[in-house]
Amino acid sequence: MITDILPVYAIFTTTITYAKRRAEADTDVEPWNPEDIARFAEEGEKVPQNHRELNELAISRLLDLKADIEEGDTSLAEILIQVKDERIHRNYIGGWLRDRSSGKYSVSQEEELADRKEPDIRLHGLGYDGPVPIELKIADNWSGPKLFERLKNQLSGQYLRDVRSNNEIFLIVYRGKKKNWTHPESGKKVNFSTLVKFLKEEAEKIVAIDNKIEAIEIIDIDFTKRNIGKR
DSSP states (O other): OHHHHHHHHHHHHHHHHHHHHHHHHOOOOOOHHHHHHHHHHHHSSSOOOHHHHHHHHHHHHHHHHHHHHHHHTTHHHHHHTTOOOOHHHHHHHHHHHHTTTTTTEEEEOOOOOOTTTOOOEEEEEEESOOEEEEEEEEEGEEEEEEEEHHIIIIIIGGGSTTTTOEEEEEEEEESSSOOOOOOTTOOOEEEEHHHHHHHHHHHHHHHHOOOOOOHHHHHHHHTHHHHHHTT
């Protein structure tokens, strides 16, 4: 009976640890200055003052992109769904982020780090050194085990090794060309939405056991939703 309880207890402990660290991070907010108040009144958002605030803004921008592609009247989903090359997707997303920076950040692509690794996209803030890495993966191009391995080793093991960064975004897009992925532990076949769910759970586990990492955000964009909506 005790051995049956241990896995549940481990998951419960990991969840509590992750929630506690997120709550502690959320209390660490920089005070607003008059310029922030004026900008917020005009645009609805302040200029990021540190790495965590820049990460939050990056997440907001990418969620806007997700909504635009999946539901927007001017969506480019029909074009992007045909493109297999991650480099072209990276260029489009990097340009989209740059066009909507509003002077709050700059965007670099495949910027080489000290260990010669190159995150797909990095956002840099103004007046502080705390870039936010964004790693892009087209889900159709990768196996389930490889996506989990990239999340663990490439994102947390390589890109977040930089002492200036403890938040990262894993952006995964879906073209509808692949129908299922194999879970690396259970061996079960899962669809895209379930794959994203498991990747988010894995990200929480990584954050809970690594004191350097504050958050790894998983954002998914499904190009097929636009086509489904038009039927």
